[in-house]
Amino acid sequence: MADGDDTARSTTTTTDPVADLEQRLADTAATRWTNQWAELKAEVVDTGLCTGCAACVIACPHDVLGYDHESGGYHPYHLEDELGPDDCIHGQKGCTACTRACARFRLWEGQADDHLFGRLRRPDEVAGIYHDVLLTRASDDAVNAAGQDGGLVSAILLWALEHDYIDAALVSYLEAGEGGAGSSWRPKPGVASTPEQILAAAGSRYTYSANTLALDEAIEAGFSRLALVGMSCQSSAPPVMWSRKVGKISKPIVFNLGLLCSKTFDDAIFEELFWAKYGLARQHMVKMNIKGVFQIWMDDGAYHEINLKECHAWTREGCMYCPDFAAEHADISCGGIGENSDWTLTIVRTDLGREIISRMIDQGVIESKPGDSDPGAIALMRKLAEKSRARWPTSAEPAVRVGLPDPSVRSKG
């Protein structure tokens, strides 16, 4: 086996997949980590596992990774010509930052679980490890109204800023429309350090926003305690970076808010479906949501529903194999499933997440109900988590599929 090859199997492989993973994590920890861009490109980017989270891009200390923001892109690529696109001269000299940052490289899930929770996910935990599930909403009507669901994410950021947990957050803004009118609905990663900025960034866009890319801007502005708001794929990046000791780049992220996610769409959906088939111009859209159908509100008051099956063809490539619906490595994961549209389904995962949510409830900043008050939402969360997990290829790291029926056992009938 090559030095640093954490696919090395223990000779004492067991039939218990969790015990097997524990053994392989121990083997990895005992082996020098030598993996660089050549391995990342071959095993993650070229195999389609890459989500476009951009963690490798921000982690690269030599700034030789670029990021393709265009439709059909959302992937990292190597900027130097010396060794071609598949290898890296700095990697050959020992730089391993990009593979240490990647939350789809090899044992990423087990390493993040172990680092965050001190144990591995059990087969019944398809939606990840958590303390509590709640339904919450911002008590302040303006925050609730600005939010996509209950406004919880924005309420947490406002509260965490005020109570000195963070000094800024990495969020997603919307680019202004042509001539400054309305919005183009193109998301733009950015830094929010004031209540006005937090509220300006509220709401969901269903195309990809690699909020991690705003890290440099935040550091340049002098912020050192950051919340990362991001899709499930992005929220695995900080714990993976911490567990693999990527270094100082991961230190400023102190709080991790994840958004539940089945998929994002390629930006081309605006022109090729919404405009071409339905005559809905992006600059006249004022709000969108997904509740069984794609809902679009226009600036003339019109409301449209588009069947999700029609939208599938524009699923972003980076989502095709994504196994994580429930943002399993965030401190708090937030979603819109549930019977009440202005509440946020809230999965409290870490001790830090629990501390923040408890203090906010005690202070009346948010209202909360037990998740059990909406059993349908919990059942749906589990079903969607299983569905996403089943996308993870059987040819990739097997532990990610723990909890799914064995694909080699065909159901009868």
Ligand SMILES: Cc1cc2nc3c(=O)[nH]c(=O)nc-3n(C[C@H](O)[C@H](O)[C@H](O)COP(=O)(O)OP(=O)(O)OC[C@H]3O[C@@H](n4cnc5c(N)ncnc54)[C@H](O)[C@@H]3O)c2cc1C
């Ligand atoms: C692409 C996408 C898909 C989603 N899919 C599901 C789903 O299938 N099921 C489900 O239950 N919930 C899903 N959600 C989560 C849901 O839409 C809400 O974001 C969540 O319930 C929090 O609502 P809120 O009112 O508390 O947040 P808000 O207070 O509105 O705050 C939302 C935060 O998310 C950030 N944000 C918005 N869009 C993006 C983006 N594209 N990328 C990164 N950050 C962004 C904003 O900057 C803001 O800080 C999805 C969200 C997105 C963005």
Ligand code: SF4
């Ligand atoms: S998943 Fe993220 S960290 Fe991994 S290669 Fe893709 S962009 Fe880089």
Ligand code: SF4
């Ligand atoms: S489905 Fe969501 S969480 Fe998964 S890769 Fe796509 S955007 Fe990221």
